[in-house]
Amino acid sequence: MIDNKTLEPLIQATVAKLQSLFGSAPEVAVVLGSGWAGAVQKVEDAQSLAYAELPAFPKPKVEGHVSEIVVGRIGEQRVVMLRGRAHTYESGECTGMAGALRSLKRWGCKVLLQTNASGSLRSQMPPGSLMLIADHINAPQRSPLVGELGSERFVDMSCAYDAELRSHAKAIAQAQNVMLGEGTYVWALGPQFETPAEIRVFSAWGADAVGMSTVPETILARHCGLRVMGLALMTNMAAGLSAEALTHALTLQQAEASGSRAAQFLADVVSGMAGLASLKSDA
DSSP, X not given: OOOHHHHHHHHHHHHXXXXXXXXXXXXXXXXXXXXXXXXXXXXXXXXXXXXXGSTTSOOOOOTTOOOEEEEEXXXXXXXXXXXXXXXXXXXXXXXXXXXXXXXXXXXXXXXXXXXXXXXXXXXXXXTTOEEEEEEEEETTOOOTTTTOOSGGGSOOOTTOSOHHHHHHHHHHHHXXXXXXXXXXXXXXXXXXXXXXXXXXXXXXXXOSEEESSSHHHHHHHHHHTOEEEEEEEEEEEOTTSSSOOOOHHHHHHHHHHHHHHHHHHHHHHHHHGGGOHHHHSOO
């Protein structure tokens, strides 16, 4: 874990580089999970930069993650896309995205739109389905805010996933005739997949989808004042809900099969954000 004293100069250097290369910050930052990479092709006037060039950014080691940012616009909305995230299962630490997200906020971004590949716990959301994250369950009860000082560490998570942004996504889905579920995402630390018994517990808790990311980033984002939206792509039925053995290769394969439709919906959601007055306000 990098403490704040060590992280602060890295954030300052990262923000300075972002400003020098790209100017003012886009309002919207997007973390691209497995299956969502095709959204990069929707970015116009795109400029890219490797995470390795940004001191506060992580160096993810997961297949399918390119580890670069892409800055440009989709329609009239400027956006920065993050191709890759640091997962807790890579190091045991859930603070891997702290430097990146705090740098984006310091630069001037207002919204973090998270995407991921998930296992479905609901038969009405088969592989290929999209789910808008309304809430989450932190099953490991791990927090990236451990070690923070002061009263600001006690972050209200009652509205972790922004209501206005969720309404916007649902309106886009209705206008585009896209089937979009809405539900609760449960974070399992991984890297092993869940057991059928664990899935039964998660289902009893009220979870609709399960995955190995997103929750630490949402906590970090809310802590630094970013608004959050989450979209999950179902790549498989969770353990015990089908006869299929779960593997990372299968997740990537099924994510790729559904990725084109997911990427187009994501692009429509981002493009439509240009019409949200709340993103243009300095409030």
